[in-house]
Structures are given as structure tokens and as C-alpha cells.
Amino acid sequence: MNFPSRLIENAVNELSRFPGIGKKSALRMVLFLLRQEEQLVRKMGESIIALRSEIKYCKKCNNVSDTDLCNICSNPKRDASLICVVEDLRDVMAIENTAQYQGVYHVIGGLINPIQGIGPDKLQIESLLKRVVNEKPEEIILALSATMEGDTTAFFLSRKLQQHEVRISAISRGIAVGGELEYADEITLGRSITSRIPYIPR
Amino acid sequence: MNFPSRLIENAVNELSRFPGIGKKSALRMVLFLLRQEEQLVRKMGESIIALRSEIKYCKKCNNVSDTDLCNICSNPKRDASLICVVEDLRDVMAIENTAQYQGVYHVIGGLINPIQGIGPDKLQIESLLKRVVNEKPEEIILALSATMEGDTTAFFLSRKLQQHEVRISAISRGIAVGGELEYADEITLGRSITSRIPYIPR
Incomplete structure (x- = not known):
């Protein structure tokens, strides 16, 4: 792409670093920014810089x-004997929801x-x-x-945790609630049968 | 969504201003930024701020x-008697290409x-x-x-241009080059027949 301005070229290159955002989408984002008030765009740029430079991680749970200490680790009502291992904060947010x-x-x-x-x-x-x-903790x-x-x-x-005295469990895999058997993939359906659970009527 | 940090909430809110970017996509962008070097993220934020605050528009063509004066307006090889009216810089880039x-x-x-x-x-x-x-100019x-x-x-x-002595034309509409008639929509196909052009073998 030949850009009419160095500023536009820079911004397109920077925005297209985001995963899933190509040069065309980045150019659309740039055009959007050009139509906004200068003050709003400054706020956006500063929020990105502050995000990375001021972010802290909970000393306990990361x-x-x-x-x-994060809100969850410092909350005395939470059960500290149960530690749930997740990949990133999106998973924490999903489980908290x-x-x-x-x-x-x-x-x-x-x-x-x-x-x-x-x-x-x-990691x-x-x-x-x-x-x-x-x-x-009692369980991971x-x-x-x-x-x-x-x-x-x-x-x-x-393997690492087995060297310690702690119960290890994993979230269950199976057919989603509301899911139809017909549309489930074979591996999920197979695993939902081999790891079947006692039926409790409620 | 409940965010574990004010910095993340701010950045998600700012990034989800972009058209077509919702809160979930913005959160994915935020996680990407958190994994980058601080210096790179600063460069990205600054390129966004500079884009809006330093941008200039060509005094002639906008x-x-x-x-x-932009590269095109200041180029003596370009035919200044022919002015092409477009919506935004993406169209200029597309036609230049x-x-x-x-x-x-x-x-x-x-x-x-x-x-x-x-x-x-x-406008x-x-x-x-x-x-x-x-x-x-001779033609718009x-x-x-x-x-x-x-x-x-x-x-x-x-209507505005008719009050001046200038020829007015529009880019032609019709079946795309390489396009099959079968798949063209009715309005395009209809217009391509009513505004048919002399056949010049080449």
C-alpha cells in the first residue's frame, strides 16, 4: 500500500500488529481516528500506554x-484451600461470571x-x-x-503436583448444557460417555 | 463485564470505540498488549496520538x-484540468493503485x-x-x-456543478471484469444494459 502520509503509514503499521487486524482493517481504524476529536484520540493512546506501563500483577495468583494483592486473593470469604489453575485473566473473568x-x-x-x-x-x-x-491447599x-x-x-x-500432598482435579468435559447430541463432535461425545457421572435427579 | 483492574477496563473501553470492535475483541487486544514489550506499546500509543494531532490536509484537494500541498497536487505531471471527486483517502489510494x-x-x-x-x-x-x-477544470x-x-x-x-462551465462525468457501473453474468445482481446487470457502450475489439 502507498500511503499519502507518513503519519498514516506509521499508525497503520502499528495497529496492524494486533492479531487478526490486517492493513485494510488498520486503515479503517485510522480513518475512524481522524474523524474523532483530538482529545478523545489522545485519551485512547494514553490508555494503551498506561495499560502496559502501570499494570501490576497479584503477588499471590499472578x-x-x-x-x-488482587480482589480475590485478599477476600477473606474466598476458600484459599481450593486453587483453580487457568491460562489468563479471560478465564478468571469467565469463571467469575x-x-x-x-x-x-x-x-x-x-x-x-x-x-x-x-x-x-x-509460565x-x-x-x-x-x-x-x-x-x-487441599485441591488444585x-x-x-x-x-x-x-x-x-x-x-x-x-506430574509436578503429584510430588506434593494435594488432590488434583480437572474441569469436566462433555456435552454443553442445552447442547444436542446429534451436533456434538465425536471426541467430546466419546469422552462424555467414558467419563460418565452418577445421575442425580433434581 | 467485571474487570480485575481499572487499567484494563479503561483500555477495553477505549479500544471498543473502534467500529466493529466489541468488548471481547478489545479484551483480546488488551491481552496482546500486555504480552508486548513496554517500549513497543508506547510506540503504538504515541503513533495514534501523533496521527490525530499532527495530521495535515492538502490545501487544494483536502x-x-x-x-x-499533497504529492499529487504538487506533481506537475498530473493533469490539473481533470478533478476526480472521492469520499476519502481510501478511494484515492484505490484509484492510484x-x-x-x-x-x-x-x-x-x-x-x-x-x-x-x-x-x-x-463536506x-x-x-x-x-x-x-x-x-x-475541463471535467469533474x-x-x-x-x-x-x-x-x-x-x-x-x-446540480451545483451544472451552474458552472465544466463537463460532469461519473465512473461507469457494470459487470466487474472477470465477473459472470449469472452471479451479478439484477440492478447492476440492468444498469449495464441500459448504459451499454460501443464494442471496441482489442
Whole structure:
């Protein structure tokens, strides 16, 4: 693309760094910015800079936080004997939205992915093992994606955790609530049969 | 959505201002930013702020430019007697990419859209009429979108331009090059028959 202005070229190049945003979408975003008030655009740019430069992580669970300890870790009503291991803050937000979980979290910050060069040492696994030693939780729930990377990470974690006295569980996989059997994929359906649970009428 | 941090909430709200970007996509963008080097994120934020605060528009054609006169208007090889009227810089870039047009442009900055409150006074129409008086071009080419708003704007412009001595033309509409008749919509196909052109074998 030949841009009529260096400023536009710069902004398009920067915005197209975002995953899923190509040069054409970035140019559409640039045109949108040009139509906005200067003050609004400044606010947007500053919020991006502040996000990265001022962000803090909870010293306990590694979730993003504005304080040293996050709202969940510092809440005495949460059950600290139950630690749910998740990939990132989106998963924490998703589980919190269910309002079904009263334990705490540990955010490992990614999944083991040899192709992308992400080994266990790049994840917050050491800090999880330290928590297990120091806080002596009763149970660790592995709530990782049902992908190759998620399964690899869960397997690695379970091997490490087995060296400690702690119950290890994983979120159940199966047919989604409201889902029709006919449309479920074979692997999910197969796993929902092999890992069947006692039927409790309610 | 309940965000674990004010910084994240701010950035998500700001990024979801972009058209077509909802809160979920904005959160994905935020997670991407958190994984980047602080210096890179600062560069991105600054490029957005600079874009809006330092942008200039060509004094002649209203296209974005780093200088008072844009590259096209200041190029003596371009035919200044031919002015192509377009909506925004994307259209200029699209036509320049064809390498088929040697005239100059006039960017009106939008289309008449009463529902969004965009009247002719919000567009660069007055400056176009002034150019017609001062520069006395031979022809004005209307290259606006084939939408309700584009047609309305073209009609308005043609009425205004008819008061001056200038030829008015519009880009041709019809079946796309390589397009199959079978898949063309009825209006395009109909228009391609009524506005048929002499067949020149080449």
C-alpha cells in the first residue's frame, strides 16, 4: 500500500500488529481516528500506554490487579484451600461470571507450546508449586483449554503436583448444557460417555 | 463485564470505540498488549496520538498530506484540468493503485447522510466549487460509492456543478471484469444494459 502520509503509514503499521487486524482493517481504524476529536484520540493512546506501563500483577495468583494483592486473593470469604489453575485473566473473568466458584485462582500466563518456544519455564508454574508448599491447599483444579497445548500443560502440571500432598482435579468435559447430541463432535461425545457421572435427579 | 483492574477496563473501553470492535475483541487486544514489550506499546500509543494531532490536509484537494500541498497536487505531471471527486483517502489510494488515472483529486470527506446528520455543509463541497471557479477544470469525475448516500451526494454535486462551465462525468457501473453474468445482481446487470457502450475489439 502507498500511503499519502507518513503519519498514516506509521499508525497503520502499528495497529496492524494486533492479531487478526490486517492493513485494510488498520486503515479503517485510522480513518475512524481522524474523524474523532483530538482529545478523545489522545485519551485512547494514553490508555494503551498506561495499560502496559502501570499494570501490576497479584503477588499471590499472578492475575492482573491494581494492588499488590488482587480482589480475590485478599477476600477473606474466598476458600484459599481450593486453587483453580487457568491460562489468563479471560478465564478468571469467565469463571467469575458463573458465580459458581468460591475458591481462588492461579494464572499461569499461557500454555506450553514448543512450536512457539513457550516452555514450562516461561509460565508461572514455579510460583504455583511454591504456593502448594507454603499454603498447603487441599485441591488444585486444572481449568485449561481442551486443546493440544492445554492437555500438554495439564499433564506437565499433574506430574509436578503429584510430588506434593494435594488432590488434583480437572474441569469436566462433555456435552454443553442445552447442547444436542446429534451436533456434538465425536471426541467430546466419546469422552462424555467414558467419563460418565452418577445421575442425580433434581 | 467485571474487570480485575481499572487499567484494563479503561483500555477495553477505549479500544471498543473502534467500529466493529466489541468488548471481547478489545479484551483480546488488551491481552496482546500486555504480552508486548513496554517500549513497543508506547510506540503504538504515541503513533495514534501523533496521527490525530499532527495530521495535515492538502490545501487544494483536502487529501491527508504531510505537507501543505499533497504529492499529487504538487506533481506537475498530473493533469490539473481533470478533478476526480472521492469520499476519502481510501478511494484515492484505490484509484492510484490502478495506475490508470493521471488527473488530480478532490476529497469531500464523507457522503450526504441525513440520518447521521451529515449535510452538504459538513463536506468539502464549497471548496470544490471554489476550485471549479478558480482553476477552471475541463471535467469533474464523480467517483462515489454506488449506495443511496453516494447517489444522493452525486445528484447534489451535479446540480451545483451544472451552474458552472465544466463537463460532469461519473465512473461507469457494470459487470466487474472477470465477473459472470449469472452471479451479478439484477440492478447492476440492468444498469449495464441500459448504459451499454460501443464494442471496441482489442
